[in-house]
Amino acid sequence: MPAAIDFYFDFSSPYGYLASRRIDGIAKRHGRGVRWRPMMLGPALAATGGKPLVELPLKGDYARRDLARTARLWGIPFALPTRFPVVTLAAARAFYWLEQTAPERAVPFAEAAFTALFVEDRSIADRQVVRQLLAGVGADAEAGALAIGTPEIKARLKAETDAAIERGVFGSPFVFVDGEPFWGADRLDQVERWLETGGF
Amino acid sequence: MPAAIDFYFDFSSPYGYLASRRIDGIAKRHGRGVRWRPMMLGPALAATGGKPLVELPLKGDYARRDLARTARLWGIPFALPTRFPVVTLAAARAFYWLEQTAPERAVPFAEAAFTALFVEDRSIADRQVVRQLLAGVGADAEAGALAIGTPEIKARLKAETDAAIERGVFGSPFVFVDGEPFWGADRLDQVERWLETGGF
Numbered sequence: 384m385p386a387a388i389d390f391y392f393d394f395s396s397p398y399g400y401l402a403s404r405r406i407d408g409i410a411k412r413h414g415r416g417v418r419w420r421p422m423m424l425g426p427a428l429a430a431t432g433g434k435p436l437v438e439l440p441l442k443g444d445y446a447r448r449d450l451a452r453t454a455r456l457w458g459i460p461f462a463l464p465t466r467f468p469v470v471t472l473a474a475a476r477a478f479y480w481l482e483q484t485a486p487e488r489a490v491p492f493a494e495a496a497f498t499a500l501f502v503e504d505r506s507i508a509d510r511q512v513v514r515q516l517l518a519g520v521g522a523d524a525e526a527g528a529l530a531i532g533t534p535e536i537k538a539r540l541k542a543e544t545d546a547a548i549e550r551g552v553f554g555s556p557f558v559f560v561d562g563e564p565f566w567g568a569d570r571l572d573q574v575e576r577w578l579e580t581g582g583f
Numbered sequence: 584m585p586a587a588i589d590f591y592f593d594f595s596s597p598y599g600y601l602a603s604r605r606i607d608g609i610a611k612r613h614g615r616g617v618r619w620r621p622m623m624l625g626p627a628l629a630a631t632g633g634k635p636l637v638e639l640p641l642k643g644d645y646a647r648r649d650l651a652r653t654a655r656l657w658g659i660p661f662a663l664p665t666r667f668p669v670v671t672l673a674a675a676r677a678f679y680w681l682e683q684t685a686p687e688r689a690v691p692f693a694e695a696a697f698t699a700l701f702v703e704d705r706s707i708a709d710r711q712v713v714r715q716l717l718a719g720v721g722a723d724a725e726a727g728a729l730a731i732g733t734p735e736i737k738a739r740l741k742a743e744t745d746a747a748i749e750r751g752v753f754g755s756p757f758v759f760v761d762g763e764p765f766w767g768a769d770r771l772d773q774v775e776r777w778l779e780t781g782g783f
Binding site for chain 2: 445448570583
């Protein structure tokens with residue numbers, strides 16, 4: 384089987400959420416798996432002098448419109464959260480804890496976290512919400528809540544984020560296909576074409 | 584005939600160039616014309632805290648790769664200029680002078696200016712090059728070279744840029760279809776869908 388696609392995102396990234404709803408389908412059509420890699424976008428933005436889109440004048444208004452429009456075009460439920468952006472450390476750490484202890488639950492947890500934030504308007508910055516999401520995918524929520532406070536899991540997320548920046552990731556979503564980088568939900572069509580053709 | 588599409592761009596914008604090669608075809612397929620609106624992106628970026636993509640670390644390397652890749656995918660000749668970004672005041676002023684005095688030559692001039700910069704690696708910041716481009720579309724190059732130094736033409740470009748910012752333009756290319764804004768060459772597929780469906 385050819386190598387999996389690497390899918391980097393921050394849980395607070397609305398374009399990351401939109402991409403998350405399509406990436407597995409795209410990969411599957413071409414016999415590929417997807418490695419989901421949550422990361423902290425803040426340090427990556429600091430490395431490029433960027434800022435979250437919706438915080439910028441003009442761009443913020445446009446981004447709100449573009450997100451809603453793209454979600455409609457793709458048939459994906461979407462509502463910009465009331466509190467935004469949110470701190471997603473707890474969710475990202477919980478993902479890596481699951482990956483280590485119950486790997487089959489990690490992606491379902493990530494999908495549930497995205498849905499909680501961008502469909503149900505629940506704040507995934509709230510550890511109580513993260514606990515509910517863990518329970519929802521059949522994980523031991525108490526053990527998870529404890530684990531994400533440990534130095535080991537904190538270091539794991541930091542290492543994943545550093546590795547992503549080292550690889551050139553500076554935004555969310557960010558996809559690698561056999562080493563070829565694609566930034567943005569609007570590059571998914573190119574990702575699919577690349578998978579079809581092996582490069583162009 | 585339905586209203587023309589508004590196509591805003593800076594002559595130094597590589598994604599603006601890529602879009603310029605497709606926008607007329609897209610519009611024509613749906614019975615529309617295109618109003619080409621060169622502007623100065625600098626003031627618009629200042630309004631949003633943005634910077635030219637290729638000046639940013641990480642993003643710059645990625646942008647170079649993405650531009651070349653997108654040009655290959657779309658079958659458009661492209662080479663990032665040796666000197667970049669370039670000051671495009673003279674070219675933008677020449678466009679508006681043509682629009683006032685020989686409107687049928689304005690878009691051919693804009694196409695020639697984009698080709699000079701992004702295919703032939705000629706610096707359109709050089710007034711001698713602008714003069715050659717004017718002559719190339721059959722305009723009076725001497726009259727044009729004089730005109731672009733006048734307060735009237737300088738004020739015209741400034742007014743067009745101010746009007747663009749007022750309308751919410753903060754990047755290049757930027758397209759309006761019946762008031763609906765689309766930012767980026769990667770939104771041309773949405774532009775086409777919008778024209779087909781009247782909105783989604």
